Amino acid sequence: MADSKPLLSRDGDPMAAEALLRDVFGIVVDEIIWKGTSASEKCHYSIKKGAAFLGLGTDSVRVVKADERGKMIPEDLERQISLAEAEGAVPFLVIATSGTTVLGAFDPLEAIADVCQRHGLWMHVDAAWGGSVLLSQTHRHLLDGIQRADSVAWNPHKLLTAGLQCSALLLQDTSNLLKHCHGSQASYLFQQDKFYDVALDTGDKVVQCGRRVDCLKLWLMWKAQGGQGLECRIDQAFALTRYLVKEMKKREGFELVMEPEFVNVCFWFVPPSLRGKQESPDYSERLAKVAPVLKERMVKEGSMMIGYQPHGTKGNFFRMVVANPALTRADMDFLLNELERLGQDL
Amino acid sequence: MADSKPLLSRDGDPMAAEALLRDVFGIVVDEIIWKGTSASEKCHYSIKKGAAFLGLGTDSVRVVKADERGKMIPEDLERQISLAEAEGAVPFLVIATSGTTVLGAFDPLEAIADVCQRHGLWMHVDAAWGGSVLLSQTHRHLLDGIQRADSVAWNPHKLLTAGLQCSALLLQDTSNLLKHCHGSQASYLFQQDKFYDVALDTGDKVVQCGRRVDCLKLWLMWKAQGGQGLECRIDQAFALTRYLVKEMKKREGFELVMEPEFVNVCFWFVPPSLRGKQESPDYSERLAKVAPVLKERMVKEGSMMIGYQPHGTKGNFFRMVVANPALTRADMDFLLNELERLGQDL
Numbered sequence: 124m125a126d127s128k129p130l131l132s133r134d135g136d137p138m139a140a141e142a143l144l145r146d147v148f149g150i151v152v153d154e155i156i157w158k159g160t161s162a163s164e165k166c167h168y169s170i171k172k173g174a175a176f177l178g179l180g181t182d183s184v185r186v187v188k189a190d191e192r193g194k195m196i197p198e199d200l201e202r203q204i205s206l207a208e209a210e211g212a213v214p215f216l217v218i219a220t221s222g223t224t225v226l227g228a229f230d231p232l233e234a235i236a237d238v239c240q241r242h243g244l245w246m247h248v249d250a251a252w253g254g255s256v257l258l259s260q261t262h263r264h265l266l267d268g269i270q271r272a273d274s275v276a277w278n279p280h281k282l283l284t285a286g287l288q289c290s291a292l293l294l295q296d297t298s299n300l301l302k303h304c305h306g307s308q309a310s311y312l313f314q315q316d317k318f319y320d321v322a323l324d325t326g327d328k329v330v331q332c333g334r335r336v337d338c339l340k341l342w343l344m345w346k347a348q349g350g351q352g353l354e355c356r357i358d359q360a361f362a363l364t365r366y367l368v369k370e371m372k373k374r375e376g377f378e379l380v381m382e383p384e385f386v387n388v389c390f391w392f393v394p395p396s397l398r399g400k401q402e403s404p405d406y407s408e409r410l411a412k413v414a415p416v417l418k419e420r421m422v423k424e425g426s427m428m429i430g431y432q433p434h435g436t437k438g439n440f441f442r443m444v445v446a447n448p449a450l451t452r453a454d455m456d457f458l459l460n461e462l463e464r465l466g467q468d469l
Numbered sequence: 470m471a472d473s474k475p476l477l478s479r480d481g482d483p484m485a486a487e488a489l490l491r492d493v494f495g496i497v498v499d500e501i502i503w504k505g506t507s508a509s510e511k512c513h514y515s516i517k518k519g520a521a522f523l524g525l526g527t528d529s530v531r532v533v534k535a536d537e538r539g540k541m542i543p544e545d546l547e548r549q550i551s552l553a554e555a556e557g558a559v560p561f562l563v564i565a566t567s568g569t570t571v572l573g574a575f576d577p578l579e580a581i582a583d584v585c586q587r588h589g590l591w592m593h594v595d596a597a598w599g600g601s602v603l604l605s606q607t608h609r610h611l612l613d614g615i616q617r618a619d620s621v622a623w624n625p626h627k628l629l630t631a632g633l634q635c636s637a638l639l640l641q642d643t644s645n646l647l648k649h650c651h652g653s654q655a656s657y658l659f660q661q662d663k664f665y666d667v668a669l670d671t672g673d674k675v676v677q678c679g680r681r682v683d684c685l686k687l688w689l690m691w692k693a694q695g696g697q698g699l700e701c702r703i704d705q706a707f708a709l710t711r712y713l714v715k716e717m718k719k720r721e722g723f724e725l726v727m728e729p730e731f732v733n734v735c736f737w738f739v740p741p742s743l744r745g746k747q748e749s750p751d752y753s754e755r756l757a758k759v760a761p762v763l764k765e766r767m768v769k770e771g772s773m774m775i776g777y778q779p780h781g782t783k784g785n786f787f788r789m790v791v792a793n794p795a796l797t798r799a800d801m802d803f804l805l806n807e808l809e810r811l812g813q814d815l
Contacts, residue, residue: 168655178524309514
């Protein structure tokens with residue numbers, strides 16, 4: 124915390140910052156990320172799960188509006204903070220997202236950091252999906268402002284394709300905060316009378332007890348590929364995404380949900396029987412049924428795996444995520460051809 | 470819960486059972502196990518960590534006395550429940566341990582189950598370490614009464630030596646409790662319109678989002694070794710433990726902390742300069758400094774790795790855990806010879 128502003132409790136009573144930080148940082152290790160009080164409506168479901176988990180309750184999470192591209196609207200964040208304060212609550216934490224799950228949206232971090240600074244709030248960035256973009260000189264501008272965050276969560280097991288699980292929590296704090304939050308000084312496991320510097324023992328800093336040395340995967344990969352090698356992967360993923368979108372636009376049966384700014388390509392496959400029927404009243408309803416059928420067919424054929432989901436008022440659409448560094452243009456062409464083949468009778 | 474008895478809140482107000490079970494089961498997946506309100510003084514440190522984590526606070530954990538072998542004393546459990554009730558608290562959960570970390574003690578589960586039944590309390594057994602003993606017809610009596618538990622935590626990555634991490638939570642409940650507790654129905658990840666039975670999708674039941682398929686390791690190992698193969702591993706570990714203890718007793722420089730009933734062999738190595746000095750006032754203090762020195766030497770030589778720790782009023786002693794199925798009698802002999810060699814000048 125930049126200052127010692129008290130934090131939010133469920134009933135509005137200020138609690139000591141330390142006690143709640145203990146909770147807030149309790150759950151940040153690995154995949155679970157606590158994201159109350161304010162987070163955008165496109166944020167990851169783990170936010171509410173974390174709130175339930177830590178005993179704060181899902182009601183203490185305020186949802187901030189996102190624009191049509193899925194980016195948090197800083198003006199609404201400001202508004203939600205005022206509303207919370209008017210209700211007697213004490214906001215303490217803002218969660219921005221760099222790379223939302225479905226649309227791949229990047230929240231405007233500079234503007235959000237301004238709001239956090241003005242109100243003395245802890246700024247956490249969920250960069251689980253988009254954090255790897257920082258390795259690319261060309262694309263890292265998407266995360267401008269992340270250097271102002273108090274904490275950042277990043278999953279190298281996502282875009283960098285490290286083996287599951289490989290998750291990092293990065294903190295501005297240099298006072299060994301995790302140790303202060305989580306250390307339980309179990310003397311039968313974390314002996315203090317060792318012959319080396321016990322500050323190197325990280326076991327007592329984390330939530331779990333027995334766990335794999337997940338950071339080794341990242342270290343090995345980074346050593347093997349170098350910063351430049353990893354940068355190439357990111358740039359190639361962006362380039363291949365652009366190629367896929369360009370090819371998609373040349374074909375009749377594909378409709379983009381929006382122009383991607385990241386490597387999430389969200390689109391509908393419009394089968395022959397629905398083409399040109401955009402004006403018919405049951406178009407959306409019928410279109411939403413296409414993706415599950417195609418998914419079933421591709422799974423049964425064993426040819427591809429592309430996720431689909433509904434999103435807000437939009438019915439089921441595919442979300443092709445271009446991340447695997449082994450992907451080529453030929454794979455993108457195959458994807459389009461295969462969808463046309465699988466859906467030609469629909 | 471056997472009945473709908475209200476659960477404990479920090480300030481003694483009864484809360485709906487569902488709300489708290491949500492928390493209680495929130496954290497049971499993988500290594501973290503919540504173990505309030507009552508647990509023995511020899512229980513794992515994750516109990517208090519879990520209490521802090523879930524927002525219940527460590528003060529809501531009551532520590533039950535253990536006997537000199539590290540086993541929970543059921544009479545003291547009964548007493549702690551009465552004390553808690555007298556203070557206006559509402560106990561809801563008892564955690565027994567089958568195989569404590571240091572001494573390898575098994576709590577008397579039948580007697581604990583009787584107490585839980587009498588008071589309508591949820592009985593959880595932390596069998597992370599000792600649960601694998603159930604696979605042995607010869608030794609499973611150590612866990613008599615576990616069939617009466619409401620929930621059991623078991624780590625096949627410990628005694629069965631499955632790769633880290635492989636943890637199971639077993640429930641009496643058959644109503645899909647974890648789904649009810651954890652399900653967050655994130656429609657963008659857990660689609661309901663799939664072509665197969667979505668009850669097979671377990672992702673929404675657990676705390677984490679992206680995670681490895683840890684259960685596969687157990688399944689593969691069980692398929693490869695069979696029940697009998699795994700039983701052999703357990704029986705062999707017990708047999709090798711007995712061999713080690715027998716050989717230890719033949720030698721001058723080894724003092725057992727207690728006769729092991731499991732595969733934890735707790736002992737001091739008494740170096741030549743301390744032998745026969747048991748009566749000297751600084752004996753314990755000097756003995757406690759031996760294990761760290763020997764540990765440093767074995768690590769630097771790269772010959773062995775044996776853990777040590779203090780425990781209660783007892784100074785540092787070694788804890789040899791005989792679990793690896795590749796261990797032989799020759800390894801046990803090596804261990805004893807090596808300790809004598811490394812400690813001959815002390």
